[in-house]
Amino acid sequence: MEKLLERFLRYVKIDTESVPGLKQIPSTQKQFDLSKLLVEELKEIGLEDITLDDNCYIMATLPSNIDKVVPTIGFVAHVDTTPDFTGANVKPIVWENYDGKDLVLNKEEGIVLKTDNFPEIKAYKGQTVVTTDGTTLLGADDKAGVAEIMTAMDYLVQHPEIKHGKIKICFTPDEEVGAGADLFDVEKFDAEWAYTMDGGPMGEFEYENFNAAGAEITFKGQNVHPGTALGKMVNSMNIAAKFATKLPDNETPETTSGYEGFFHLLGMSGSVEETKLEYIIRDHDRKLFEARKDHLESLVKDFKREYDKATIELSITDQYYNMKEKVTPNMHIVTLALEAMKALEITPDVKAIRGGTDGARLSYMGLPCPNIFAGGHNMHSRFEYVPVPTMVEATKMIVKIAELNAK
Numbered sequence: 001m002e003k004l005l006e007r008f009l010r011y012v013k014i015d016t017e018s019v020p021g022l023k024q025i026p027s028t029q030k031q032f033d034l035s036k037l038l039v040e041e042l043k044e045i046g047l048e049d050i051t052l053d054d055n056c057y058i059m060a061t062l063p064s065n066i067d068k069v070v071p072t073i074g075f076v077a078h079v080d081t082t083p084d085f086t087g088a089n090v091k092p093i094v095w096e097n098y099d100g101k102d103l104v105l106n107k108e109e110g111i112v113l114k115t116d117n118f119p120e121i122k123a124y125k126g127q128t129v130v131t132t133d134g135t136t137l138l139g140a141d142d143k144a145g146v147a148e149i150m151t152a153m154d155y156l157v158q159h160p161e162i163k164h165g166k167i168k169i170c171f172t173p174d175e176e177v178g179a180g181a182d183l184f185d186v187e188k189f190d191a192e193w194a195y196t197m198d199g200g201p202m203g204e205f206e207y208e209n210f211n212a213a214g215a216e217i218t219f220k221g222q223n224v225h226p227g228t229a230l231g232k233m234v235n236s237m238n239i240a241a242k243f244a245t246k247l248p249d250n251e252t253p254e255t256t257s258g259y260e261g262f263f264h265l266l267g268m269s270g271s272v273e274e275t276k277l278e279y280i281i282r283d284h285d286r287k288l289f290e291a292r293k294d295h296l297e298s299l300v301k302d303f304k305r306e307y308d309k310a311t312i313e314l315s316i317t318d319q320y321y322n323m324k325e326k327v328t329p330n331m332h333i334v335t336l337a338l339e340a341m342k343a344l345e346i347t348p349d350v351k352a353i354r355g356g357t358d359g360a361r362l363s364y365m366g367l368p369c370p371n372i373f374a375g376g377h378n379m380h381s382r383f384e385y386v387p388v389p390t391m392v393e394a395t396k397m398i399v400k401i402a403e404l405n406a407k
Contacts, residue, residue: 001027001128001388001389001392002155003151004147004148004151004388004391004392004395005094005128005130005388005391006367007128007147007150007151007300008130008140008143008144008147008386008391009092009094009317011034011037011131011139011143011146011147012035012092012138012139012140013053013090013092013141013158013272014030014033014034014037015030015033015081015087015088015089015090015207016028016030016031016033016034016079016080016081016087016143017030017080017082017083017086017087017088018031018080018081018082018083018138018173018174018175018176018177019083019177019257020083020178020290021177022159022177024191025055025056025173025174025179025182025183026056026080026173027080027173027174027177027179028080030342031050031056031080031142031173031174032056032081034079034143034146034286035052035058035171036149037055038058038079038146038171039052039058041150041332042058042060042066042150042153045059045150045154046157047153047157047169048060048062048063048314049062051063052155055173055183055320056079056172056173056174057170057172057173057183057184057185058079058169058171058243059168059169059170059185059188059189060153060166060168060169060170060172061166061167061169062153062156062157062164062166062168062169063166063169064164064165064166064407065163065164066163066164066165068370070165070167070192070372070405070406071165071167071192071193072089072166072167072168073165073166073168073191073193073194073195073401073405074166074167074169074170074188074189074193074194074195074367074369075149075152075167075168075169075170075192075193075194075195075196075197075377075398075400076169076171076172076194076195076196076197076198076359076362076369077145077148077149077171077172077196077197077374078142078144078145078146078148078169078171078172078173078174078175078176078180078198078358079142079143079146079172079173080173080175080176080177080180080340081137081139081143081176082137082141082176082379082380083136083176083177083300084104084137084176085136085380085381085382086135086136086137087136087137087139088134088136088284089135090130090132090137090138090233091133091135091136092104092130092131092132092133092135092138093105093131093132094128094129094130095128095129095130095131096124096128096129097126097127097128098121098124098126098127098129099125099276100113100122100124100125100126101115101116102114102157102248102258102393103114103121103131103147105131105132105134105382105383106133106134106135107325108269109132109134110314111134111135111382112134112291113124113134113328113383113385116229117383118334118377118378118383120201121321122386123375124273124387124389127387127388128387128388128389129385129386129387129388130385130386131384131385132382132384134137134382134383135382136382137380137381137382138214138217138376138384138386139378139384140372140375140376140379140384140385140386140387141198141201141211141374141380141384142175142197142198144374144375144376144394145196145198145236145374145394146171146195146197147391148197148391148394148398149169149171149393149398150394152396152399152402153169153292153384153400154396155166155366155395155399156277156399158400159370159387162402162403162407163403163406164402164403164405164406165334165402165405165406167402168190168191168194168195169309170184170189172184172358174356175198175357176347178319178356180332180358180361181358181361181362181365182345182361184358184361184362184365184366184367186362186366186367191367193333193367193368193369193399194359194362194367194368194369195331195333195337195359195367195371195372195398196350196357196359196362196369196370196371196372197371197374197394197398198268198356198357198358198371198372198374199360199372199373199374200373200374200376200377200379201349201373201375201377201390202346202347202349202373202375202387202390203341203346203347203348203349203350203373204349204351204371204372204373205334205337205338205341205350205351205370205371205372205373206350206351206352206353206354206357206370207323207324207327207328207334207347207350207355207370207371208284208322208323208324208351208353209284209285209320209322209323209352209355209359209360209377210261210282210283210284210288210320210322210353210354210355210356211279211282211284211285211318211320211322212280212282212285212318212319212320212356213277213280213281213289213293213299213316213317214278214280214281214316214317214319215278215279215280215281215293215296215314215315215316215317215321216276216277216278216279216314216315217240217243217276217277217279217300217312217314217315218272218274218275218276218312218313218314218315219235219236219237219239219240219243219270219274219275219276219298219310219311220236220274220310220312220313221234221235221236221237221239221272221273221274221275221278222234222272222273222310223235223271224275224307229237234272234276234307234309234310234351236270236272236273236274236310237270237271237275239275239307239310240268240270240275240277240302242275242303243277243299243303244265244268244277244368245286246299247263247265247296247299248263250264251263252264256353258297258354259283259284259285259355261281261288261289261292262280262281262282262283263279263280263281263285263292263296264279264282265277265278265279265281266279266280268352279296280319281293281296281316284323284324284352286290286321286322287323290383290393292364293316294313296314296316296341297316299315299323300312300314308353319356320356320360320361320364321360321364322358322360322363323357323363323368323369323370324382325362325363326363326364326368327346327363327370330345330368333370336401336404336405337370337397338350339404340378340397340400340401343395343400344393344396344397345373345391346397349373354373358372359371372394372397373387373390373394373397374391374392374394375387375388375391
């Protein structure tokens, strides 16, 4: 636990925030600050074939220590943190023997992690918990996963009595801005399957996620002086506002859960002349996902007929698909992870991700890749925290999966 915590605290203090909308990987050069440190630590641990490419992807190999052939497996985590909340100047606070009460993160600024707002933290009474000082996020997403993989590899090197096959690891950039798998070299990685260490609380295991698309609708109107606008003005904002009300108000992120999909109005901007609406479309079921896209296209056609003086353009781009389609034919990789949990007396919490993961993209690139818990709570927030014992169990999961795979 001491080595794991020491690593984690060292990593979170390095700013690796990624930036959306850029056509470069990594989106920020500061992601190399952590990646270069990891390369040196991997060398010290004793891994082989260590590479850091120009796009900030780290790959390394732990050689097999058995004389029979078993599948090569991999573990993946990302080094970047979300742009949703600042990750600069992170000041982690370690709360030993947490008392189960509210945590005053920052007395001067009155920032308190309240158990009424985040009751899940009370389950960690008596444990060591790491938070921020309330002015930044923590970065457990996914530096907890990075620290767990590093510590597991170190442990396996130090304990050769634990038999394992060849293990590949990769640390990716830009996962938080949707580009983590863009330049992932699956052929070079050369594993039969992998696991992302990027989940939440203890026992969380995911091999299903949303099918996802992004949609942009542009409404082009016509502006004239409002004093002489009768029959001439076409106000694109009014048309766009009416359009937004036509989508089901009970199929939004704030009104759905579990396997329920949604339309999410992500952004709107405009003027009389031109207005843009940005949506994300999500559904676990592929047929329902396609139906949602069809519904949006049908609605645009209706508005084109009704508002024929305006120009309305729709662009839909698929982003990722449900990894279940690629994992289900390889269910032994799920069984292996669940067997590891059973051996460690961890209660599995198998669920579908209401979002995406590098693993979803990688699964469609030929590397089936479910997601295992890493321990974080309240991701992308000033109230992010991680219980250290959960990180320890996640590290044990990596070791146990490697051990069971060798058998």
